[in-house]
Amino acid sequence: MKLIPYLNFDGDCEAAFTFYEQVFGGKLGDKMIYKGSPMEADVPPEWHDKIMHTHLTIGDQEIMGSDAPPAYFKEPQGTEVTIQIDDPEKAEQIFRALAENGTVKMDIQETFWAKRFGMLTDQFGIPWMVNCDKAPEE
Template sequence: MKINPYLMFNGNCEAAFKFYEKCLGSKIVMLMTHKDAPSAENVPAGWHDKIMHVCLHLGDCLLMGSDSPSGYFETPQDFYVQISVDEPIEAEHVFHALAENGKVKMPIEQTFWAIRFGMLVDQFGTPWMVNCEQAA
């Protein structure tokens, strides 16, 4: 069993996932707009280029998302997407890349449980934790 986060956006899903692809050094493996779907004729013209579904490959997990239909988007709250990395330098790089034009909630630093840990909300409103645990 796996858990893969599914993020919803207010019309800027494609920009967010291209940003995540760059920040996380990963690859978008699937991207479908509403105009690509069999039901495209039922979608308002302004939504044809909005994302129906996108998948970003991250190791053995996927980060997925889409644009919420008009009137359905709610600002994310009370959760974080947590990323575990093996090396402190990688944690620093990922944290600072995701923090670009976002808001740092807790600067990345050493804690009693991790060599590096930090929290932020990115420029698209997605909350992230970056964690690099200490060696056992």
């Protein structure tokens, strides 16, 4: 079994996934747009070139996403995408990149459980947590 986060956007999925490709060093997969699909009639004409589905592969992990049709989009609530990373410097680098033009909820810092931990909502409205655990003996 594999759990894959699916992120919904209000029209900026392509920009978000291009940004995530740079931040995480992943590889964008194919993207499907509404135009020419069975969903074309369900979205306004200005939405035809928006993303109906795409995915980003990061090592052996994936995230998927789409531009939710206008009547269906809801801002994320009650959930965050968590990045678990072993390298504190890499954790800080990813946090700072994701925080660019976003909102930091808790700046990345050492906590009682982590070498580095931080929370933010990125410029696309997606909430993230970046965590770098301490070794059990620390």
